[in-house]
Amino acid sequence: MSEKKRTIMTGAQKAKVALEAVKGNKTVNEIAQEYGVHPT
Numbered sequence: 948m949s950e951k952k953r954t955i956m957t958g959a960q961k962a963k964v965a966l967e968a969v970k971g972n973k974t975v976n977e978i979a980q981e982y983g984v985h986p987t
Contacts, residue, residue: 954983 956964960982967978979986 956984 964978964982964984967973967981968975973981975986
């Protein structure tokens with residue numbers, strides 16, 4: 948079984964994801980899937 952390595956996100960990437968969440972146009976699950984992160 949292969950294990951995934953954790954991806955390193957820059958501050959800019961984190962801010963982009965956070966802005967998407969604050970806008971409220973998409974659900975948390977949609978945003979997580981788009982950026983390849985866990986919904987929590």
